[in-house]
Amino acid sequence: MSKNEIVREVAMGVRLLQQSFDAFDEAAATALKLNRTDLRALDLLLSDDDALSAGELSAALKLSPAATTTVIDRLERAGLAGRIQDPHNRRRVLVAATEAARKVERDIYLPVGVAGAEALAGYTIEQLATILDFLRVARQVQDEQATRVRASRYQSDHA
Amino acid sequence: MSKNEIVREVAMGVRLLQQSFDAFDEAAATALKLNRTDLRALDLLLSDDDALSAGELSAALKLSPAATTTVIDRLERAGLAGRIQDPHNRRRVLVAATEAARKVERDIYLPVGVAGAEALAGYTIEQLATILDFLRVARQVQDEQATRVRASRYQSDHA
DNA sequence: ATCTCATTCTTCGACATTCGAAATCTCCTG
DNA sequence: CAGGAGATTTCGAATGTCGAAGAATGAGAT
Numbered sequence: 001m002s003k004n005e006i007v008r009e010v011a012m013g014v015r016l017l018q019q020s021f022d023a024f025d026e027a028a029a030t031a032l033k034l035n036r037t038d039l040r041a042l043d044l045l046l047s048d049d050d051a052l053s054a055g056e057l058s059a060a061l062k063l064s065p066a067a068t069t070t071v072i073d074r075l076e077r078a079g080l081a082g083r084i085q086d087p088h089n090r091r092r093v094l095v096a097a098t099e100a101a102r103k104v105e106r107d108i109y110l111p112v113g114v115a116g117a118e119a120l121a122g123y124t125i126e127q128l129a130t131i132l133d134f135l136r137v138a139r140q141v142q143d144e145q146a147t148r149v150r151a152s153r154y155q156s157d158h159a
Numbered sequence: 160m161s162k163n164e165i166v167r168e169v170a171m172g173v174r175l176l177q178q179s180f181d182a183f184d185e186a187a188a189t190a191l192k193l194n195r196t197d198l199r200a201l202d203l204l205l206s207d208d209d210a211l212s213a214g215e216l217s218a219a220l221k222l223s224p225a226a227t228t229t230v231i232d233r234l235e236r237a238g239l240a241g242r243i244q245d246p247h248n249r250r251r252v253l254v255a256a257t258e259a260a261r262k263v264e265r266d267i268y269l270p271v272g273v274a275g276a277e278a279l280a281g282y283t284i285e286q287l288a289t290i291l292d293f294l295r296v297a298r299q300v301q302d303e304q305a306t307r308v309r310a311s312r313y314q315s316d317h318a
Numbered sequence: 319a320t321c322t323c324a325t326t327c328t329t330c331g332a333c334a335t336t337c338g339a340a341a342t343c344t345c346c347t348g
Numbered sequence: 349c350a351g352g353a354g355a356t357t358t359c360g361a362a363t364g365t366c367g368a369a370g371a372a373t374g375a376g377a378t
Contacts, residue, residue, distance in 0.1 A: 135172030
């Protein structure tokens with residue numbers, strides 16, 4: 001197999017991996033009866049140990065404050081998040097994952113990390129270094145391209 | 160750096176790469192003034208040389224036929240897709256990318272592939288093989304975990 | 319002290335996206 | 349050529365999002 005062929009296969013592999021991630025997220029959302037936005041919010045709440053403010057959540061989700069309020073409402077109704085008044089600033093509302101959310105983390109997300117680690121165990125240190133480098137390079141390429149697209153001010157101007 | 164540490168970094172790298180893909184898609188959608196669903200549909204139309212039927216598009220997008228109709232409507236209004244009656248079966252509607260959509264492909268998507276290929280050029284064949292294997296393994300892990308989650312019939316049963 | 323003015327979140331009304339069900343048109347079979 | 353199956357669209361309802369206005373709190377100035 002020529003190098004060019006492998007490069008094409010890598011590109012394809014990356015795309016397929018993307019789809020698999022999407023499929024997993026979809027499965028998790030369905031299992032938890034949450035929409036994708038709420039699932040993203042839950043991820044953020046779980047990955048931050050300390051509670052996030054509503055505004056921080058809004059920024060992280062790139063959602064308007066209004067939409068974020070309803071996201072928190074839904075997670076609260078689902079028993080996965082709770083609102084707490086910030087003791088230092090009573091304008092702020094802190095949002096924290098509940099114990100039920102921690103259980104979701106244990107049941108759904110932790111096994112993924114475990115399985116991933118097992119799958120990587122067979123690689124040598126050198127191979128892992130190559131993989132890590134590849135991930136870094138791929139990310140850089142994507143980020144550069146995203147920047148280019150954002151700058152391009154593309155306009156179809158069809159009408 | 161210990162193997163375990165590298166494995167953790169790989170896990171992190173994968174997550175970051177995911178976010179970069181998401182950011183690129185977001186940038187592309189913004190540039191084209193399309194929502195994410197319509198962008199996915201456009202991708203499908205561009206990657207299939209021959210036109211897709213509305214039903215095929217519906218299945219590929221995992222969207223109801225009704226929603227797919229409106230997706231096609233929007234792409235058509237944007238000048239990026241066109242409806243054609245299937246000459247062999249006039250019930251079917253074939254959807255094809257327009258010349259404007261091909262221009263989008265050239266301007267937005269092709270440079271990503273070029274930059275990606277350039278970034279991979281520095282790796283040896285063996286390294287590329289490792290990367291390819293990793294992508295395959297990662298996908299398998301994700302798919303297995305998605306299957307597990309789908310089977311788990313998770314229920315928070317909060318109320 | 320109290321009076322702005324900014325900050326933070328929520329409420330409200332409007333708009334966009336999606337779905338399920340019914341309708342329309344076309345194909346195929348008997 | 350009549351009836352049923354298939355493919356798409358139309359319609360009405362539900363959901364998610366936004367911008368703007370509103371309410372509560374904090375901070376600085378007089």
